[in-house]
Amino acid sequence: MARFVDPLVVGRVIGEVVDLFVPSISMTAAYGDRDISNGCLVKPSAAEYPPLVRISGRRNDLYTLIMTDPDAPSPSDPSMREYLHWIVVNIPGGTDAFKGEEMMEYMGPRPPVGIHRYVLVLFQQKSRFVDGALMPPAERPNFNTRAFAAAHQLGLPTAVVYFNSQREPANRRR
Amino acid sequence: MDLKDGGGAERRGAAAAGAAPLSRQGSIYSLTFDELGGGLGKDFGSMNMDELLRSIWTAEESQAMASASGGAAPAAGLQRQGSLTLPRTLSVKTVDEVWRDFEREVSPDAATGGGGGEQQPGRQPTLGEMTLEEFLVRAGVVRENPAAAAAMVAAAAAAPPVAPRSIQTVNNSSIFFGNFGAANDGAGAGAMGFSPVGIGDPTMGNGLMSGVAGIGGGAITVTSVDTSVGTMDSAGKGEGDLSSPMAPVPYPFESVIRGRRSGGNVEKVVERRQRRMIKNRESAARSRARKQAYTMELEAEVQKLKEQNMELQKKQEEMMEMQKRLFPDMQKNQVLEVVNNPYGQKKRCLRRTLTDFIVSEVRELLQSANSANSCGVGAGASCC
Numbered sequence: 388m389a390r391f392v393d394p395l396v397v398g399r400v401i402g403e404v405v406d407l408f409v410p411s412i413s414m415t416a417a418y419g420d421r422d423i424s425n426g427c428l429v430k431p432s433a434a435e436y437p438p439l440v441r442i443s444g445r446r447n448d449l450y451t452l453i454m455t456d457p458d459a460p461s462p463s464d465p466s467m468r469e470y471l472h473w474i475v476v477n478i479p480g481g482t483d484a485f486k487g488e489e490m491m492e493y494m495g496p497r498p499p500v501g502i503h504r505y506v507l508v509l510f511q512q513k514s515r516f517v518d519g520a521l522m523p524p525a526e527r528p529n530f531n532t533r534a535f536a537a538a539h540q541l542g543l544p545t546a547v548v549y550f551n552s553q554r555e556p557a558n559r560r561r
Numbered sequence: 562m563d564l565k566d567g568g569g570a571e572r573r574g575a576a577a578a579g580a581a582p583l584s585r586q587g588s589i590y591s592l593t594f595d596e597l598g599g600g601l602g603k604d605f606g607s608m609n610m611d612e613l614l615r616s617i618w619t620a621e622e623s624q625a626m627a628s629a630s631g632g633a634a635p636a637a638g639l640q641r642q643g644s645l646t647l648p649r650t651l652s653v654k655t656v657d658e659v660w661r662d663f664e665r666e667v668s669p670d671a672a673t674g675g676g677g678g679e680q681q682p683g684r685q686p687t688l689g690e691m692t693l694e695e696f697l698v699r700a701g702v703v704r705e706n707p708a709a710a711a712a713m714v715a716a717a718a719a720a721p722p723v724a725p726r727s728i729q730t731v732n733n734s735s736i737f738f739g740n741f742g743a744a745n746d747g748a749g750a751g752a753m754g755f756s757p758v759g760i761g762d763p764t765m766g767n768g769l770m771s772g773v774a775g776i777g778g779g780a781i782t783v784t785s786v787d788t789s790v791g792t793m794d795s796a797g798k799g800e801g802d803l804s805s806p807m808a809p810v811p812y813p814f815e816s817v818i819r820g821r822r823s824g825g826n827v828e829k830v831v832e833r834r835q836r837r838m839i840k841n842r843e844s845a846a847r848s849r850a851r852k853q854a855y856t857m858e859l860e861a862e863v864q865k866l867k868e869q870n871m872e873l874q875k876k877q878e879e880m881m882e883m884q885k886r887l888f889p890d891m892q893k894n895q896v897l898e899v900v901n902n903p904y905g906q907k908k909r910c911l912r913r914t915l916t917d918f919i920v921s922e923v924r925e926l927l928q929s930a931n932s933a934n935s936c937g938v939g940a941g942a943s944c945c
Contacts, residue, residue, distance in 0.1 A: 394861070398854035399847075424862060426855030462847060463840050501844075502851065551851060 394425040400549050403457050404469060404506050404532050412450070412480070413443045414509050414546035423507075429496070429550045434505075437473065437484070437493040442509060442546065444480025449512040451476045451541060452484050455532055456496065458503035471530035472496070472505065474523065476516045488516075490523045496552040506549040508532055510541035859929060866926045873919050 395401045401408070416423040416438045423429065423438065442450055452475040459470035472494045478487030496505050521539065524530055536542065 394854040394858040397850050397857060399850060424855075425858040426851060427858075463844060502847075 395547055395549070398426055398504060398549060400457075400504060400506050400547060404455065405508055405544050405547060406533070408543040408545070408547075410544075410546050412509060412511070412545040414440060414507070414548055416440045416507055416548055416550075423548055423550045425549055427550050428502075429505075429552050430555055431496045431498065431552055432555060434552065435495045438507075440475075440484035440507065440509075442478065442480060442483070444511070444545075446479050446481050448480040449476075449515055450478040450480060450487070450545070451510045451512055451516075451539075452478060452487065453508045453510070453532055453535065454493070454505060455508070455530055456498070456503050456505050458498070458501065459528065461500040462503065463501065467528040469506075469530045469532060471524060471527040476512070476521060490521060491527075494527070498552050498554050500554070502551050502553045504549050505552055506532075506547060508544045509546040510536055510543075511545045513540050862929060863926060866922065866929075870919060870922055870926065873922070877919070 396407075418429060418434050418436075418438045421429070421433065440452060442452075444450065452473070453471070454473035455469035455471050457469045458465050459467040471491060474489070474491035475484045475487040476490050478484055496503065516539075524535070536544075
């Protein structure tokens with residue numbers, strides 16, 4: 388199992404975004420037909436729309452997916468760490484993120500400086516979040532995945548995948 | 562070190578040769594007033610020193626903008642702020658007045674026959690032929706120590722450089738109280754006489770001495786600066802940032818300033834350089850980690866696919882075994898079997914698809930392994 392978290396440790400996702408955990412759910416994410424593996428590079432233009440995030444797990448269990456950027460605005464000075472990009476709650480196990488409820492609208496990567504990591508974290512919920520029980524964060528900057536998880540009794544993540552993204556040269560930008 | 566030679570000759574030499582021309586090329590400081598006046602479209606004579614400096618800065622800045630690309634330009638701006646300090650009494654004088662002061666001072670010096678005195682009259686006949694640098698230096702715009710300079714004049718004729726230096730050191734430590742070490746002060750003081758000798762001098766340590774020597778000849782001009790320089794100096798120092806050695810800016814006083822930079826500035830520059838270095842290292846470490854993480858991910862993926870492949874192969878073998886056991890004489894009685902057992906064909910179909918699947922899986926695996934390799938070596942940006 389260790390080898391599944393190794394890239395996360397080396398990529399400092401474990402440590403800077405989440406604590407060490409043992410993956411118990413498999414999660415795959417794909418932008419279009421492009422699968423995301425940890426540490427791969429995705430162009431911002433390719434990630435404009437939300438990825439298809441498939442998860443395993445039992446149908447009765449519910450999951451929360453968070454996407455954050457711990458390198459905002461610049462990896463060498465991440466004063467906005469973390470920048471929140473997406474929250475989806477109440478995702479039934481064995482389905483994909485589109486079956487859940489979007490609590491924070493998806494925003495594609497827009498790294499201004501440097502190569503940023505974009506981390507998709509999956510938590511298993513203790514129970515269904517009903518309307519009003521979960522207050523979405525007011526702002527995207529300075530989000531804290533750990534604090535969010537603690538505030539909503541989400542515990543440790545069950546799966547994490549991350550990719551890198553870098554600002555595209557102007558002429559290639561769409 | 563030849564004291565007698567210390568004045569004008571070395572000055573000119575420094576201006577013409579050594580490290581100076583490199584840094585001075587294309588700098589407005591190397592222009593004479595005639596050239597400069599035409600370039601800026603201004604008459605300098607009637608300007609007071611404050612205005613002169615301001616116009617120099619403007620010209621310098623636009624020059625830096627033009628010659629240095631993006632990032633360097635702001636650095637030039639930074640430099641500029643601390644680069645020249647103007648004694649208050651001097652700032653209100655017009656350029657012409659300052660020039661007259663020079664002339665007045667030259668004649669008594671020529672009478673004493675000091676080191677630089679002999680060469681001075683022939684060297685600077687008019688203001689128009691004087692370079693901006695020389696003018697500023699002589700006017701005492703660039704920080705100079707008046708008391709030390711005065712001492713220098715007294716010692717100019719024959720005094721060993723050690724004596725004035727010790728005076729300067731003492732003097733300095735009283736002016737620049739606080740965080741500058743005595744050694745640094747000494748260095749600052751040595752160069753404080755600010756003879757361009759320092760420019761031509763390849764070694765800093767010697768620059769300290771020859772700077773003192775140089776002033777033996779040139780000091781007379783400096784006496785026009787009154788004691789307010791001291792306070793101005795320390796104020797300038799408070800602002801820090803004489804210049805950044807990293808900025809590739811055509812800065813004429815660069816080499817001189819490096820020699821006479823005070824302790825505070827050295828510390829600041831060193832600190833800035835260190836910060837940049839640390840940042841750079843962190844960035845490099847991040848880059849390595851990224852690469853390593855991705856390699857690990859791909860290796861794990863390869864491992865996973867290998868295991869999957871093995872499993873599938875094993876399954877296939879098992880199925881073939883089963884087939885053999887169930888239909889031991891399939892080869893012989895194939896026709897019969899097909900007739901009797903309509904599922905046989907389907908099974909073979911299944912086997913074929915299974916084999917196809919494995920083949921394609923292996924192919925994919927190889928491809929991803931290849932791309933992983935090329936990733937590690939090359940740019941590896943778009944390989945996932």
